[in-house]
Amino acid sequence: MMIIAKKYAESLFEVGHEQGVSDSIKKDLDTLKTVVSADQSFHRFAEDPQVSKQSRIEFVEKTFKGVNQPLMNLLKILAERKHLELIPAISAEYEHFYNEANEQQYMKVESVYALSDEEINDIGKAFIKRTGYKRLLIENIINKDLIGGIRTTIGTTVYDGSVQNSLKEISKAVQQQ
Structure with a gap:
């Protein structure tokens, strides 16, 4: 799963960097990581096989509105593929790419x-x-x-x-x- 998280983070960083929003994506990811890591109900929701793909996507759209569009797009993909539990790992990997790019x-x-x-x-x-x-x-x-x-x-x-x-x-x- 860490390889998947790294690929998602790398893609997100590349898009964010191209669009000039990598700083605000990092801030949003830091917040998401903190909130998601501490919320057990989120984990139960993210891992529940009975929750439909559409319900997950709607949840992401309502819960995380206000984040940059590249991050929202990634969150929708994660919801669609039942990978929302990867948010903390993606955040950590994103931080690595961010730090490297900013030396x-x-x-x-x-x-x-x-x-x-x-x-x-x-x-x-x-x-x-x-x-x-x-x-x-x-x-x-x-x-x-x-x-x-x-x-x-x-x-x-x-x-x-x-x-x-x-x-x-x-x-x-x-x-x-």
Whole structure:
């Protein structure tokens, strides 16, 4: 199903990008993902084999009116094919295409204490130079286990400059001797 979600997301992104509405589609998808993920009745409806194709489409038209036309078209296709449960996965995949096109990425910065805005900006600037991204969307997470320093995660890459990691490295080096 993830392959299907990725294909839907890619098509939606291409159309949205061509029409200049990729930003608002992302916002709409973020909202849909949050609402749909939390609503169990939606899941029951989406998976109910007794609900007709026309009823699903009408539901989508009424419930999601106001979203951009490319997204509405996709929602109707999902309703028709009984794939409405893919909305959260499509949203996640869309976000990947959106971030790639905008040369941005999410960055998680773990530290022992809450970092100031200035510290976060400085870290962001350093990693922009290091990674080549134009923008990093930074979240600071408190992790007392680090002892000191920071650990950053950008996509699937981890940069560990924590005291905890340094101690592990020293321990490994000592054990190897």
